[in-house]
Amino acid sequence: MAHDEVVERYSGLARAAMLGRVILDCGAEEFERGCFGTAGYDDATGLPEGALRASLGCGDPVAVAELRAGEGVLDLGSGGGIDVLLSARRVGPSGKVYGLDASLDMLELARANAAEAGATNVEFLHGTIEAVPLPDYAVDAVISNCVINLSDDKPAVLAETFRVLRPGGRFGVSDVVTDGPVDPVRRAAAERRVGCVAGALTIDAYRDLLRGAGFIGISIRPTADHGDGVHSAIIQAHKPAIGPGLEIRPMREADADQVLAIYQAGLDTGQASFETLAPSWEGFTASRPPNLRYVAVDTETGLVVGWIAASPVSARPAYAGVVEHSVYVHPGCQAHGIGRALLAAFIAGSEDAGIWTIQSGIFPENAASLSLHQALGFRVVGTRERIARHHGTWRDVLMLERRSTAVGR
Structure with a gap:
């Protein structure tokens, strides 16, 4: 469905809600069978009737986002404001919740609902979820309820979500997914029953897009079954955590010169690798x-200020889940926890990618690297004695491995 069609459709629903009409009449039993609406919420008591009438969600993202007092929250496609108001309760007066919607009618409805509820810690923004009108690192959590599947540029949505989240920030979403490829006839049938299906991704495709945006700790759990291979799902992930003033994100081509300079600085120490030139x-x-x-x-x-990357250990299919990695930190930024944060993010990201074993070769003299890896679950599995010359000297290499406890069991 094109963007303008989506906006017009939901604007019409907002106008109907403002006239007092119930858009969806969905009880608990119907919700379990795939109906959308307020039945998916744990506690919507006390909310304005206008917010309840306009509820078009497929779950309760507020319940899975683990919101805490004082946090900042963004609701993508906030509609009549039900999830914004529920989030406002969770974060309290010291927190702030933003609702973003492309429909001016929905924003009018949401603002009226917020005023009726007496919510003073909320703000509704006009814009698209592909270009969020908030600065970088603006919020601690991003939620959404059956909206992202409607976008025709989901990579942009997830990139923007990653951008506005603070390090360690959380992604907690209810959305519609498919088991696998769904032919047009079955997809159209599901769309007629529940709507919000036309742009639904497969679970694997959703996971890949989240990984590509930089998210780790990805969980996609199907809930209600809408038939024809279509499900509502709870989708959770988070942005890698790191210390103040820093961010971990996917490596880009624009980073090339800095990455290679840090690589060369590490090689120049004589303790990072047998290589001498990046x-x-x-x-x-x-x-x-x-x-x-x-x-x-x-x-x-x-x-x-640092980087980490993996290489396959073999092209043989049996070793598809085994990689070796390298981690380098700028010489002026060491001893600040950057290497540890990078390695922790890499471990989580590799498990999301189905990697079951991470390997590393480390010189015995590199005590800092050995300590870092062992602190994060690597163990020494052997020594490759006098394996190669380095600056004219035969050197040993310790072989370390970390076996995932989540993948390959």
Whole structure:
């Protein structure tokens, strides 16, 4: 469905709600069978009737976003404001909740509902979920209720979501997904029954888009079955956590010079690798999958202060879930927890990608790297004695592995 069609459809529903009409009449039993509406909420008591009438969601994202007092929250496609008002209760007067909608009619309805509820910690914004009118690192959580599937540019939606979240921020969404590819006839049948289906992604495609945007800790749990391979689902993920003034995000081509400079600085120490010269960017990217490359950046300057990336250990299918990795931190930024944060994010991201074993080769003299890896679950599995020359000297390499407790069991 085109953007203008979506806006007009939901504007019409908002106008109907403002006239006192019930858009959906869905009880608990009907909700379990795939009907949308307020029956999916744990506690909607005390909310304005206008917010309840305009509820078109397929779940309760507020319940899964783990909202806490004082936090900032963004609701993508906030409609009549039900999830904004529920979030406002959770975050309290010291928090702030933003509702974003492309429909001016929905915004009018939502503002009226907020005024009736006496909610003073909310703000409704006009705009699209593909271009969020908020600055970077503005909120602690992003929620949405059966809206993202309507977008015709979901990568942009998730990139914007990642951008406005603070490090460690959470993504808690109810949306519609499919088990696998759904032919047009079955998709149209599901659309006629419940709506909000035309742009639904498969579970695997949704997961891949979240990974591509930089999210980790991804969970997609189908709930109500709408038939024809279509489900409501609870979708959770988070932005990697790191210390103040820093962000972990996917590596970009624009980072090339800084990444390679940090690489070279590490090689120059003589304790990072047998290599003595960093490769070209083309050589670097050729052997490292794009969705397992992260950088840590200074949020004020945008400068890269560290990076981590993986390489497959073998092209043989049996080893598809085994990678080796490298992690490098700018020499002026070491001992600040950056390497640990990068490695923790990488571990979570690799498990989201189905990786069951991460390997690393470390010189025995590199005590800091050994300590870091062992603190995050790596163990020494052996020593490759005098495996190669480095600056004219034969050197040993300790082989470390981390076996996932979540993948490959």
